[in-house]
Each structure stands twice: as C-alpha cells, then as structure tokens.
Amino acid sequence: MHKAQLTNAQSLRGFLLATFAFLAIFASTAVPIPLYADYQATIGLTTADISNTMFTYLTGVTLTLLLAGRISDSFGRVPVTSLTIMLAIFGCILFLRAESGVDVLAARFVQGLAAGFGMSAVSSLVIDCVGERHLSWGSTVASCGAMFGIMIGSVDVGVLYGMVPDLTVVYGTMILVLAVCLFLVNFVHEPLDRTASLRATIRPRVFVPRDCRRLFAAVAVVYLSTWMVSCFFQSFASPIAYTCFGETSPLAGSVILALVMAPSVLGGPLVQRLDPRRALAAAMVISLGCTAALALAVGARAELAFMGVCAVFSVASGAALATALRMLLLEVNVLQLSAILSSVNLVAYAGSAVTGLVCGALLGATSYAAVFAVMAFVLAAACVFVFSAAHTAPARRKSKRLTLAHFHRKRGTAMPASEDTSAGASEDLPVPMLS
Numbered sequence: 312m313h314k315a316q317l318t319n320a321q322s323l324r325g326f327l328l329a330t331f332a333f334l335a336i337f338a339s340t341a342v343p344i345p346l347y348a349d350y351q352a353t354i355g356l357t358t359a360d361i362s363n364t365m366f367t368y369l370t371g372v373t374l375t376l377l378l379a380g381r382i383s384d385s386f387g388r389v390p391v392t393s394l395t396i397m398l399a400i401f402g403c404i405l406f407l408r409a410e411s412g413v414d415v416l417a418a419r420f421v422q423g424l425a426a427g428f429g430m431s432a433v434s435s436l437v438i439d440c441v442g443e444r445h446l447s448w449g450s451t452v453a454s455c456g457a458m459f460g461i462m463i464g465s466v467d468v469g470v471l472y473g474m475v476p477d478l479t480v481v482y483g484t485m486i487l488v489l490a491v492c493l494f495l496v497n498f499v500h501e502p503l504d505r506t507a508s509l510r511a512t513i514r515p516r517v518f519v520p521r522d523c524r525r526l527f528a529a530v531a532v533v534y535l536s537t538w539m540v541s542c543f544f545q546s547f548a549s550p551i552a553y554t555c556f557g558e559t560s561p562l563a564g565s566v567i568l569a570l571v572m573a574p575s576v577l578g579g580p581l582v583q584r585l586d587p588r589r590a591l592a593a594a595m596v597i598s599l600g601c602t603a604a605l606a607l608a609v610g611a612r613a614e615l616a617f618m619g620v621c622a623v624f625s626v627a628s629g630a631a632l633a634t635a636l637r638m639l640l641l642e643v644n645v646l647q648l649s650a651i652l653s654s655v656n657l658v659a660y661a662g663s664a665v666t667g668l669v670c671g672a673l674l675g676a677t678s679y680a681a682v683f684a685v686m687a688f689v690l691a692a693a694c695v696f697v698f699s700a701a702h703t704a705p706a707r708r709k710s711k712r713l714t715l716a717h718f719h720r721k722r723g724t725a726m727p728a729s730e731d732t733s734a735g736a737s738e739d740l741p742v743p744m745l746s
Contacts, residue, residue: 312502317440321500325440328499330452332392332492334439336429337429337460338467339485340368340422341545343406343415344568345469345561346478348549350415360412363673366548367536369664373657376431380653381512382434387500388439396493398425400486407482430656435649438640439502450640451579454534454632458541458625462572463745465548465735467564518650518656525722527655529629529700530635533595534659536693537628540602540686541665544621545573546667547674555679556614570618574625579633581626587638588701594631595697598624599690606683638701717721 317325343350347364350356383391405418433642434453441449464485472481511603519527544551549564556563582590601624608617635656643651666689674682 316569317500317502319386321336325499325502326449327438329392329433329440330437330456330497332396332496333433333452333456333496334463335456335488335492336395336399336425336433338464339403339489340426341464341568342403342468342481344463344545346472347546348553348561348564349472350409354409354415355412356415356483360415360669361550362667362674363416363547364540365667366664367416367420368426369660369667371420372427372430372660373423373664375392375424375427376653376657377517379428380431381649383435384503384649384701385508385512386601387501387503388432389496389499390461390497391428392436392496392499393493394487395425395428396496397435398428400489400493402483403486403489407478426457427491427656430533430660431649431653434652436499436502436627437659438652446601448580450637451576451633452499453630454636455575455579455629458575458629461545462569465565465568465572469560473560474561474666477604489566496723514620518647518654520647520651523639524683525700526572526639526642529697530639531658532656532693532700533591533631533635534655535662535666535692536595537661538659538687539670540598540605540624541571541628543661543682543686544568545672546671547679551609551679555609555612556617558614562577562691567621568617571622571625574622575629575632578626578629578631579637582630582634583637587634591634591638591701592633592694592698595690595694596632596633597627599687601627601685602683602690606680606687609683610680614690616688641706679738680727688717688731715744 343364346357347361351361375407398421402418403420411414434456437452437456438449443451456552467484468481471484475481505558544567549561552558552567558564568677570606578594582594601620604620605617605624608620638647639651639655670682673685686727
C-alpha cells in the first residue's frame with residue numbers, strides 16, 4: 312500500500328470535506344438521543360431499551376472495527392467514506408419509521424456500523440489529508456471529532472424539535488445534511504494510489520505494534536476510561552435532566568450532552584506545546600476529579616455546578632485523548648495508520664459496551680450519584696495504569712521503520728534545500744503525506 316502525494320489545495324480541501332463528513336456522520340448518531348424520552352411516551356420505550364441502545368450501537372461499532380476496520384486500505388478511503396454516509400442515512404430512515412423498541416435497537420445497530428466505518432476509514436482519510444505539519448489537528452479530529460459531532464447533532468435536535476415537534480422534520484433535516492456530504496466527498500482526492508488486497512484487510516485482527524505495546528495499552532486505557540463517562544451521557548443525558556433536575560424539555564438533555572462533548576476539541580490544541588507525558592497525566596487527573604465532582608453535584612441536585620463540571624471534564628478528556636493518540640502516531644509505522652486507529656477504537660468501543668451494560672444495571676439498582684462514584688474509582692485505576700505504562704516504557708531501539716517522528720526529521724532536513732531551489736514555487740506543489 313502506498314500513499315499519494317497531494318498538493319496543498321488537495322490536502323486542505325480533503326481535510327475540510329473529510330472533517331465535515333466525519334462530524335455529520337456522528338451528528339446523525341446523536342439525533343435520537345434527546346428523543347428517547349419522547350419515544351418512551353409514544354412507542355413505549357423502556358429504561359432497559361435505552362440501556363440496550365448503547366449496547367447495540369457499540370456492538371455494531373465493534374463488529375465493523377474487528378471485521379472491516381482496514382477495508383479502506385483495499386477499496387480506498389473515499390469510496391468507504393461514501394458507504395459510511397449512506398449507512399448513516401439508512402439509520403435515520405429506520406429511526407423515522409420506528410414503531411417499537413426492537414425497531415429502535417435495529418436502527419441504533421445500523422448507526423453503530425456507520426460509526427465504526429467513521430472511526431476507521433473516515434478518520435484515516437482526515438489524517439491522510441491533513442499532512443504532517445498539522446498532525447495535532449488531525450489527531451484532535453480523529454480522537455475528539457466524534458464527540459463534537461455528537462454534540463452538534465444533539466443540540467440541533469433539541470432546538471429544532473423544540474420549535475417543530477415533528478420527527479419527520481428532525482430526521483429529514485439530518486438526511487439532507489448527509490446527502491450534501493455524500494455529494495461533496497466526491498471532490499476529495501483519494502490519498503491511496505495503491506491499495507492492499509481485500510483478503511489481507513478483512514482478516515479479523517487487533518493490531519498491536521510490537522515496539523509500542525506499553526504505549527498502545529496506555530492509549531487504549533485512556534480511551535476506554537474517558538469514553539466510559541461520555542457513553543453513559545449519550546444514553547442518559549436526557550433522563551438525567553428530567554429525573555435529577557426536573558427539566559421537561561429535550562433541550563436540557565441536549566445542553567448537558569453538548570457540554571460533555573463539545574469542549575473536548577479544545578483539549579488537544581491547548582496542550583500541544585506541553586510535554587506529552589505531563590499533559591497526559593494532568594488531563595487524566597482532572598478527568599478523575601471531575602467525575603467525582605459529578606457524583607457530588609447530581610446528589611446535591613446542583614444543576615449549574617453539574618453543567619460546569621461537565622464542561623471541564625470534556626476539555627480534560629479531550630486533552631488526554633488527543634495527546635495519547637498523538638504520542639502513539641509519532642512512534643508507529645505510518646503505513647499501518649488504519650490498523651492502528653481501528654485497533655485503538657475497537658478496544659475502546661468493546662470496553663465501552665461492557666461498561667455501558669454494567670452502568671445500566673447499576674443504575675437500575677442504585678442512583679446516578681452511585682454510578683458516577685463507581686466511574687470515578689475506575690478512572691482512578693486507569694490513572695495508575697497510564698502513569699505506569701507511559702513513564703516506564705523502555706526506550707525504543709533504533710529502527711529503519713518509517714515512523715512519523717523519523718518522517719518529521721527527514722522532512723525538516725529536506726525543507727531548506729527545496730526552499731533555496733524553488734523560492735517562487737506555487738502553493739500547489741506536492742505536499743508529502745504521512746508516508
């Protein structure tokens with residue numbers, strides 16, 4: 312498999328359009344979340360059904376990442392991105408026609424398939440297009456863009472449904488946005504000029520880089536522990552607003568979910584100039600403190616404090632995710648980008664499916680405060696593991712493998728010569744990609 316050389320214009324256009332498609336795909340997965348309370352009143356959706364929606368969603372994601380996480384290496388990033396958008400449209404249609412809890416679960420499973428392809432093929436397209444000069448932005452989109460997209464979908468649904476309480480309008484608007492993405496993605500230049508065989512890409516596999524096993528484990532734990540809290544909000548943001556704070560409008564649940572998701576995109580850029588290990592440690596500790604504070608705030612019925620802590624948690628978790636992923640991408644072979652992203656997200660989603668079931672069962676027996684307290688204990692254990700794995704990882708031996716770190720050094724030494732010989736070159740000169 313080889314990567315194509317893109318011009319500056321192709322790189323920028325591809326990054327922007329791929330990011331737009333990435334956000335729209337995950338915005339579509341958030342559309343039904345603020346509407347669960349409405350589904351409870353209209354089609355008899357139960358609390359158990361709501362908990363199972365996250366399980367079926369994560370099951371779809373896990374199956375996609377395990378069985379087809381590298382399929383874009385064979386068919387290309389752009390065609391698989393188009394397929395992902397079509398799956399997202401189909402999921403919205405199923406939700407629009409849902410008449411029972413089983414229909415809701417089936418629609419959520421389809422959205423899980425779309426999210427799985429989004430976290431593998433579409434996120435790989437984003438990083439392939441962004442180039443090495445702005446890797447921090449690419450890693451931020453790949454690690455936190457899903458949360459930001461979920462926030463956009465949740466808030467827009469809350470506002471739109473508050474003005475026009477009609478499911479046809481809500482899902483029709485989302486389908487229209489996805490259709491626009493499906494059209495625009497055709498203008499993205501395919502970053503792969505030679506693809507791998509289909510037989511090699513559909514083999515079920517969790518790829519763990521041999522020289523970075525400790526770091527890979529630390530990144531997986533960061534994803535799992537922070538997503539555990541975020542996934543809980545995806546299912547129960549609206550019920551929390553109604554049960555704990557007495558809010559009856561879907562907008563309240565949308566605001567809570569937005570505060571948990573949206574500020575996460577600020578975390579990566581805020582800490583990109585800091586030492587990665589120290590930034591990761593600080594972000595994990597703050598995430599732990601915020602989760603404990605959520606338990607206290609929900610127990611005290613302090614809605615404003617709860618929302619403020621949600622925002623701080625979002626920034627901290629975003630910093631942890633972006634920093635951890637950037638640390639890993641700088642050390643692994645760049646030709647295995649989709650395999651790395653698929654494996655990290657597979658571990659995170661599979662673990663989130665299990666923690667989602669446990670939290671749902673625990674909520675049925677206890678309270679929201681107890682669930683947040685248990686998640687704080689899990690985050691504490693995650694902090695200990697991440698500190699140990701990230702700080703005791705042995706120094707890597709010199710290798711001839713092309714890592715991003717090596718690529719940056721080679722690119723840096725090559726730049727002066729190219730500038731001296733082509734000072735008046737056009738902006739459309741080819742820009743070397745990640746490999």
